[in-house]
Amino acid sequence: MADIGLVGFPSAGKSSLIAAISRAKPKIADYPFTTLIPNLGVVVAGETVFTVADVPGLIEGASLGKGLGHEFLRHIERCQAIVHVVDMATYEPGRDPLSDLDVIEGELAAHGGLDDRPRLVALNKVDVPDARDLTDIVLDDVQQRGWPVFVISTKSGEGLTPLIYAMAAIVQARRDAAPPPEPKRIIISPKAQPAKGTEFSIRQMGDGEGGFVWRVEGEKPQRWVKQTDFLNEEAVGFLADRLHRLGVEDELLRLGAKEGDAVAIGAGVDPVVFDFQPQIETDTEIVSRRGSDQRFDSKRPSVLRRRELDAEYHAFKAEKEGH
Ligand SMILES: Nc1nc2c(ncn2[C@@H]2O[C@H](COP(=O)(O)OP(=O)(O)OP(=O)(O)O)[C@@H](O)[C@H]2O)c(=O)[nH]1
Numbered sequence: 101m102a103d104i105g106l107v108g109f110p111s112a113g114k115s116s117l118i119a120a121i122s123r124a125k126p127k128i129a130d131y132p133f134t135t136l137i138p139n140l141g142v143v144v145a146g147e148t149v150f151t152v153a154d155v156p157g158l159i160e161g162a163s164l165g166k167g168l169g170h171e172f173l174r175h176i177e178r179c180q181a182i183v184h185v186v187d188m189a190t191y192e193p194g195r196d197p198l199s200d201l202d203v204i205e206g207e208l209a210a211h212g213g214l215d216d217r218p219r220l221v222a223l224n225k226v227d228v229p230d231a232r233d234l235t236d237i238v239l240d241d242v243q244q245r246g247w248p249v250f251v252i253s254t255k256s257g258e259g260l261t262p263l264i265y266a267m268a269a270i271v272q273a274r275r276d277a278a279p280p281p282e283p284k285r286i287i288i289s290p291k292a293q294p295a296k297g298t299e300f301s302i303r304q305m306g307d308g309e310g311g312f313v314w315r316v317e318g319e320k321p322q323r324w325v326k327q328t329d330f331l332n333e334e335a336v337g338f339l340a341d342r343l344h345r346l347g348v349e350d351e352l353l354r355l356g357a358k359e360g361d362a363v364a365i366g367a368g369v370d371p372v373v374f375d376f377q378p379q380i381e382t383d384t385e386i387v388s389r390r391g392s393d394q395r396f397d398s399k400r401p402s403v404l405r406r407r408e409l410d411a412e413y414h415a416f417k418a419e420k421e422g423h
């Protein structure tokens with residue numbers, strides 16, 4: 101759903117980059133939708149406002165599903181452009197910036213369907229002297245790949261401005277070339293307009309990349325989402341209650357939304373995006389007392405699944421890093 105997707109090995113500095121360049125970093129807790137995009141930052145560059153998704157580190161074999169590769173690569177499919185974040189500071193036998201790029205590109209190629217996405221390369225951590233030296237050595241070779249290369253440090257801020265303007269230029273060019281596809285791509289679904297008495301509308305919309313998203317619009321849901329501190333589980337639970345009581349979940353199910361579908365609440369450039377996770381026993385959960393809130397019950401299937409995924413990712417990461 102983001103305009104730009106950051107890819108790179110674990111610990112290359114993707115999360116740091118998004119934190120350094122964006123002003124908003126919503127993190128979405130587990131209920132009733134799980135996070136679609138691990139981190140989504142809104143970046144402002146001159147007149148252009150765009151979103152950058154921070155996708156967890158890819159590792160060799162990601163296209164085969166290793167280290168959750170499928171899930172992450174699926175996120176990248178939703179982006180219009182790809183930025184390689186390359187770690188210039190970490191020395192590991194068998195790894196160097198060029199082969200890191202090749203491995204990631206190999207995974208993107210094996211996943212397929214991403215060839216048309218423009219690429220930028222960000223050589224990161226050049227505040228570290230060794231990283232700077234390595235950058236000097238490999239810069240020419242990296243440039244040979246034909247993509248614009250930026251030498252950056254998320255720590256010192258060096259090189260970030262040219263990078264975000266380059267991202268913005270890509271996003272703007274694609275927007276100009278393809279004027280907002282949304283109106284034409286709306287799939288007419290029953291009651292696209294709010295019926296009398298309803299306080300929101302849900303439309304299934306193309307995301308411009310062959311996928312779709314359920315877009316929830318309405319004064320209340322949008323206001324509630326804006327008011328929610330997504331780092332606070334209780335606040336997210338409260339939001340979930342409100343959305344449920346308003347009938348958002350029921351309506352999504354009625355329209356045919358399936359578990360895992362993308363749901364965006366809000367309009368414009370800054371919707372909050374979730375994976376839809378319908379709760380079969382929602383009514384029981386809703387009547388349970390606050391404080392004994394089963395949404396955070398660690399035995400809930402989606403919580404367990406999520407923990408498994410986290411554990412899997414971290415295991416692969418640790419293995420890769422050799423500890
Ligand atoms: N010196 C230096 N360290 C950096 C820089 N950018 C990131 N780091 C460090 O590198 C480590 C990994 O950074 P993250 O931003 O978490 O990396 P990531 O790519 O998001 O990692 P995953 O989410 O695991 O894929 C952290 O300890 C950061 O502080 C930089 O520009 N300079």
Ligand SMILES: [Mg+2]
Pocket residue numbers: 114115116154155156157
């Ligand atoms: Mg990260």
